[in-house]
Amino acid sequence: MSIKKEKIPIVRFRDFSEPWIKNQLSEIAEFSKGRGYSKKDLQSHGTPIILYGRLYTNYESEISNVETYANLEENSVVSEGGEVIIPASGESADDISRASCVIDRGIILGGDLNIVRPREYLNSLFIAITLSNGSQQRELSKRAQGKSVVHLHNSDLKAVKLFYPSYEEQSAIGSLFRTLDDLLASYKDNLANYQSLKATMLSKMFPKAGKTIPEIRLERFEGEWEEKCIGEIADIVRGASPRPIQDPKWFDSNSEIGWLRISDVTSQNGRIHSLEQKISKLGQEKTRVLTEPHLLLSIAATVGKPVVNYVKTGVHDGFLIFMNPKFDREFMFQWLEMFREKWNRYGQPGSQVNLNSDIVKNQKILIPCMEEQKAIGAYFSNLDNLIVAHQEKISQLETLKKKLLQDMFI
Template identity: 50%
Template sequence: MNKMTPQIRFQGFTDDWEERKLGELASFSKGNGYTKNDLVEFGDPIILYGRLYTKYETVIEKVDTFVNKKDKSIISEGSEVIVPASGESSEDISRASVVGKSGIILGGDLNIIKPVNYIDSIFLALTISNGSQQKEMSKRAQGKSVVHLHNSDLKQVNILYPKLEEQQKIGSFFKQLDNTIALHQRMLDLLKEQKKGFLQKMFPKNGAKVPELRFSGFDDDWEERKLIDIAGNISDGDWIEANHIFDTGDYRIVQTGN
């Protein structure tokens, strides 16, 4: 197989990919002026380099960190690719995100890459963050307790890329996957919160004889005994058949007067 093409491609694309230094494909700058100590509850939206570790997204469209804007701030125009300039490990800083909208302040310790018009930003962020490009960036990272990656290092990274149309197709595909993952993550978080709420309400609180929420048809008081008094009646082979409770919609939970 030709090493200048990937193993899987979208139908209709057959041309070899090109390889050039990133320094030939983009202009470079750096964020400045802010650290996490500058964060406030309300103000102008900002991206700090730590977000790429704690809340990584291929495309950053919503920002929930704010500062009071200073003079000479670096403001996004949209579609910039940002790479951390420092981190705890070379793997930490070998990742990139796209700034999805304009008007966001770009804080210190961010390398800012503005690709030429025939390089798609999402594709560039993906290729920097994965495969051979990520490994090359990791090798170029410098330092021990804190590692650094400068624009001068990024310029030397070799980038393989196809024609713009195929780049956009790849970028759109992975962005859709990211959106699907985010949706399922929100659903998972909601289910965890629901479970937490049920656990709090489906067992009696201190001093109560019944829980706040019960299944329909059950209204007797719960009994209270020492565990040692009932544990002897349970053998290792016994199973409590409770795993079916939420498998169907046949159960209805009712709230008591407590």
């Protein structure tokens, strides 16, 4: 028996005004299960197949590209296009409270998949999205049963109550989220490409061990790079911390001097443009205060991470400061990024790396002329700006998508 309770979402396309209808899923869909197959049945060619694990490792609300294959058996369950699939088991209720729409015909649907075939007046992508978010997703989580392994049966799915609008509005909503997902995928692909390019160029634009020129060099530059100890091209000093650090007298929210913490380094990837915690005048007497940008090196927690402060900063004893540098700051920042993993030689396997000012001072480095340093620094700075721009765009799109998922469904 239909429930048919009417409601409307907070955010809606302008063209639609009719109230949404609420029905039990059993009233508006047919149910079945996938059959057979596991990872050991996968091979390099054959019939495309979806196993339930894909919904955990590579979740998409709409599956259109399947690159796993298996032999088609006589009793295989094969998609007709438009199915909504939901895991039948997982490690947690949240794991299995997600649904995907299968776009294409001819795809094997493996065992441990619940299969929902919506009626013709329902859009499969809309159903997949609404089951994976909001009140429907919470209801799926509540119905999941088990401890070490959680199960979700078709009988559980049938009892789920679903709000839906007209088919046209469902399609418009599905199209919007498809566009958002395509944009996110594009930005993430570009981000991965830029990050890969940077890693490659860091390995090739600085000389390898035993070499005095890099494998890849910017135009117009030639000649061997010069070997120096880092202590020859900067005065290396350690930051300082007031003790005990938990004492509130060291901090003042009205101070203009920030207090640099490891969490700031992590969240801003070493480029410090803001500091939430501020250090008091009394605390400033117990630390090293930088009023201009400087290159720093983390020697605690995120060991070997280079840092530049672009705001007034109090530097604690978990950092080294490069004072009076005879190098281009951006060039050295990128060299330290390239060299970061090599500091691990100063720690025992499984133990904390122990860096100090003497180790850093005595570390040898090959450097080119200042003009080439600036050119290399500018090249990597531009790459970093592209990476940050893509990360920010991804964050904005994910925030927008999350907000729309909250407000466009009931």
